[in-house]
Amino acid sequence: MSFPSDIEIAQINEHDNMKNIERISGLLGLDTEDIEPYGHYKAKISSNGIRKAMKQENGKLILVTSINPTPAGEGKSTVAIGLADSMQAIGEKTVLALREPSLGPVMGMKGGATGGGYAQVVPMEDINLHFTGDMHALTSATNTLAALIDNHLHQGNKLNIDPRRIVWKRVLDINDRALRNSVIGIGGPTSSIPREEHFEITVASELMAILCLSQDLDDLKERISKILIAYTYDKKPIFVRDLGVEGAITVLLKDALKPNLVQTLENTPAIVHGGPFANIAHGCNSILATKLAMKLGDYAVTEAGFGADLGGEKFLDIVTPKLGHTPDAIVIVATVRALKYNGGQKLAELKEEDLNALTVGFKNLKRHVQNMRYYHIPVVVAINKFETDTDNELKLLRTLCEGIGVDVEIADIHHKGSDGGKDLARMVVRATDKESNYTRLYDDAQPTVEKIATVASEIYGANNVEYSKKAENQLKVLKENVWDEMPICIAKTQYSLSDDPKLLGSPRDFTLHVKEIVPKLGAGFIVVLTGSILTMPGLPKKPAALNMNIDNDGTISGLF
Structure with missing residues (x-):
């Protein structure tokens, strides 16, 4: 049996x-x-x-x-x-x-x-x-903020937001590779400003991180107000507080x-x-x-x-x-x-x-x-x-x-x-019951490159960190805006200590490849994307959904 x-x-x-x-x-x-x-x-x-x-x-x-x-x-x-x-x-x-x-x-x-x-x-x-309904609330709140940003563009763009430099992304809580890179706003003047959009999965969103790090509603609202959503044409940062909608987004997440x-x-x-x-x-x-x-x-x-x-x-x-x-x-x-x-x-x-x-x-x-x-x-x-x-x-x-x-x-x-x-x-x-003396790996006040190097060498075993041109420019933006005194959240494959999913075991003396650095000011950390990591996964050739069913009594089968 x-x-x-x-x-x-x-x-x-x-x-x-x-x-x-x-x-x-x-x-x-x-x-x-x-x-x-x-x-x-x-x-x-x-x-x-x-x-x-x-x-x-x-x-x-x-x-x-x-x-x-x-x-x-x-x-x-x-x-x-x-x-x-x-x-x-x-x-x-x-x-x-x-x-x-x-x-x-x-x-x-x-x-x-x-x-x-x-x-x-x-x-x-x-x-x-x-x-x-927590995931749905997070999805709705994230996309409501995105809709408010696009509406601001459509209604005259008082904040002078550059549509090419909107960093806030829409989300969906399902693996959907078709939405990684898309174009929205097409259809003429009544359909807002055409621009690129890049969906993430809900659990990779900054609002998810903020929800998990907030102590109460006041803390949640304060963190939401600090979210970086875009840059102006002259590259000045724009935050949720500039739109004045932190209260509305908090309302959607109250439960x-x-x-x-x-x-x-x-x-x-x-x-x-x-x-x-x-x-x-x-x-x-x-x-x-x-x-x-x-x-x-x-x-x-x-x-x-x-x-x-x-x-x-x-x-x-x-x-x-x-x-x-x-x-x-x-x-x-x-x-x-x-x-x-x-x-x-x-x-x-x-x-x-x-x-x-x-x-x-x-x-x-x-x-x-x-x-x-x-x-x-x-x-x-x-x-x-x-x-x-x-x-x-x-x-x-x-x-x-x-x-x-x-x-x-x-x-x-x-x-x-x-x-x-x-x-x-x-x-x-x-x-x-044993003696414990918690020691942190790095100090937030260290430069971002030092924090990345510390995690890369001490935890992963890398002997070098290589930055893409985009990441190098983003490091400059961190310094210019004094955003680098935060902990780092490195995004990488789960299958290896390195950023290469095929490099198994206990690799040493490899290069960690940093392709992008994204400040998450509401969450209070800096996301460092490495290797080929994606913030919107795709479904496999034979997804688990193929095995699921439900009968007329509501009994579900195939859910693992």
Whole structure:
């Protein structure tokens, strides 16, 4: 008998075991007026609930990140969810904080972001699809601002905006390569000013980053007012505040700012809020969600997208200073198959035992451990067990980890739920009691080129950074406008420590290619685009959407 699919497991649980959301909020000490239910099993935490929670002391924070993955991903969300369940199972009051899924990967190749097997957040169909409408609100707000900019041009252009230098882009929360480069405004004088437009996916937008970094509505509105939207004909910057529409855009996001409360298959409270991609954005759930998880639990488990070179670094260098609380432990998720992939084994052969490839590929995990240790926070390795892992491979991987002095535990969470993660949970709890002395990688006041060079050399292993002519000109603009004293958010491939997705393992002494540098003044960081990274992905030849269906009773199938 084959193992049931994620959606089959979720649907059985949703029918038999899910608790009403008021009961979940009650576990956190929240009353009915502290939440705003969206049906029976999901809710927004109200402004009253947020204020109430913020008066409590902080619990400990656990950051889950990973090695460089295979194209299918390595179950980092699954481990984060299973770890929270396992910690609850051993008697530790734990709250989970995760990102919201994007319809791009849901309908594309990678899948959703609700975990897998017996470690999932539910209702998984709702969360992976429209959830509470946050993504739609962000899409609408971003495109409303774009419409207001084009309307300003059409109505006389009092601000003297150069249509060729509008940097604000429209968005859509689906992979749609046809919209990467387009022309709008054609059709004559009644259809506005013709100009180029370049769509991004919603989760790469600055408004998504702003939502995830804002503390309250005033902070959200202030950040929105600072957004750089265009330059004039004489190259002076124009901001949202110059249009005077920061209030209107904030209104569209008033509910989206409130974190969402759901639960895991084992009824562990989960706050799922915000969803920036980590390869093209900063890759962490909202600061509000993480703060609430710390306030409402003795332990908070959160994850940062993709590998420790992306979401992990960004959480520690961008989010942590704004959060005001350092992770007490870092968990790096590794899989036998991804390490063999990084060691040269072909994707189609990963089910076959290959101890040599595993040994070679271990260098990738070793680098990520070294990188996370730079921040002087205790590190634990969680081996996410797959059915195809052999005893020899698991034994070898454990031995290799012990050889570099890192705590390691096997997690059989996908198949066994919390029963397969209790040893990991105990190890992580012990790690949070160890000495921690958070050290940031760079200082914001350093020149942008120095910050880029530091991340490139210390985290990626590059020995050179090469800038395109466009990027060099953008560096000059940063200096001229005194915008360079902000953290950097490097956009690069998730499959390699370098900017080349084919350069696997533990590359050293390569060149990082910077093609564009974009100030995100509302978010408060500088985006550095490298290699061939795109802010609007495309769908694969056989998208996941081909497998999805729904019957007349509303039962969905094929959603993983």
